[in-house]
Amino acid sequence: MSFTAVHAERGRLEASLPNLGCGWDWSAIHRVRPPVPLACRECGHGMLAKVSPLGLRFFAHAPGAPTCTLAEESMAHHLLKLELAQAARAAGWMAELEVSGPDGRWRAGVLASTANSRCVALEAQLPSTTAAEIRARTQRMGADGVRAYWFSDRSRIPWLGAVPSVRLARQGEDLVAVEPMARFTGAYWDPEPSIPLSEFVGRVLTSRLVSHAPRTPQRHVVRPVTWLWAYPKCVLAEAKKLGDEEKQQRAAQEEQERAERRGYARQEAALAERTARSDPDRAALARHSARLPGIDRAITQAVDMFRTRVTVGWSVGDSGYASGVPLVNDHGTLLAVFDPLPLAGPCPDFLLDVGLPMLFPTEERRERFEEHRATGERLRRLRQQAIAAALADDEWPPRRLSSPA
Template structure:
């Protein structure tokens, strides 16, 4: 069974096309006498046109044909090629079945090409077993002639899904081919399955327009993508993976550098401890005693400075000089706040009219400073006797300090 034959005068004839791909009609090759001069494109044996019971048109080898690759292909394989050709045409491409490459080094099941001649893509239907090395070699031969490829299969466990651009397909319930595996996305630092059922024509439209590209993943992938290394994905997801891996590598370099510095620090500390435990030569012992004496003197001087500083701070406090900034809220400002609050104004309304008298910038105190000053004032009003006693004690201390000794 084949869908392509070569006519002696017309050239290639395609059974699945209404005009046979050469501007002719099917009745011109089917049931005509004498038989149409058709030959196999693979083995050059005579062929004749046939229509199956369900109306499918194809070409069959005449009796006595030699062993031919086209004759050995299954009906399932031929139907998948027809579906791929139809999907390619729906995607806006020109599609030919069973196209040979230069010098017969390769043969494409379906060759889809840009009507303007900008690109060519081979759509390969692969249902029979094949090794990864063989399919890689076939892909490389086509790519050498400028023809990229997409391999389609409806099988589940296919070993070559890891080495060539691929897509797993099935026939939809309402007819037509859909891609159920092969598309992927990279949302959160890992690869995961893309849309589950995309019409084959839409998938090919994305491939032809470079909206999805064949990308060999490096980051982790969720099942079933964990066993797939080449995925179809939008270019932005491939760029996201590159950025993500660069970030991980930078993080790992920082981690290794921190570990190296920590180990270096531990090494220096260990060497220092070991050096401290080494025996000191007899000639160095007088020098150690001298350094110990000066160290003791320095510690004594430091203690004297500390005691003098504390004594000075205590004397200043007894005189009422506690250091630090003067209060932001003066008595006049507090009196203004109390008076205006008594008239019914809020602190928020009063704040802009208050100006801090110190500092180069004339600005208003914060609301928290005003509320603290009000709280201190309320404490003073609540315990007037204690406040009066404290003022009297403070005046006595000042008088005693001013008196001659």
């Protein structure tokens, strides 16, 4: 049996439509003599208009028909296709039964469409098949711009969730969508209650339910699926959770990297101070720096911060301090830098890495330094991005970056 047939002049006839989809009344083809010449769209054999004992209109192959996929489909298969078409029409979509794709690469049991040419195939799949075959058929339709959604009322469906699909069950006289529908609860996907088939199809076609590949665990399910049905707000909630986790992980990694750079920078400062204190001539330079305008106030600030005795370090003049003066404790440990002022180019990496207070004689000097620091941080990020890109592209050394103007 089939719900469609072809007439030489009227074209395609569909038994589920009041006017057969061509402006022709059912009485014009049912039980008329001589029979109206109709043909199967699949095999070309003659067809007859018939009505089942329950009033279902359909087309049947005339005797002597060759092997035809439409003729081989069961009554349950055809009835499910009819329910899917009726649900699509109830949602405001046009629905055609048994529509073939370009060059016959695929055939949709129900092709639902809108005026703006959106097309969705609603596929009743009752015979046993594999997940690989379902994926291949889905991909063939997708290549022609048609999304395929699969429906089955079997209790065991090996391909369920391998593609956008749903298991149906009979509740009284009605079919209901049972699984895999889920709601995101903040950490897991939990199953949603079943809903009538017509309501499910309506929600899917109006994007109130969307097919989604979950990236967080599924809980209380018989088996996890690759594709489930979810409300858009749940999809957004999962994306936000994963985005927040990614930001936290990235922030933690960046903080770990900063901590490592701080450790190296402070070791570098300690080595510079020890080396300088072995040179008596550096003591005179330190005493000279101790008389700079504003440094006494800076030393007082450092004492208040660290609650220890603070002096000018002998490593003054080291290029890492960007013309600033190191302030150290009695053990030579760097505590702060007074009045760093890069005269050209961005703030050196050392001052960004060491992570210690920068003290200034005036607010104007501080603002100028902060401007250089911001430039240095931007350049550092650009360098890191260039290195990462070069490693990804096997390009080494990376392209040289010019300093921002």
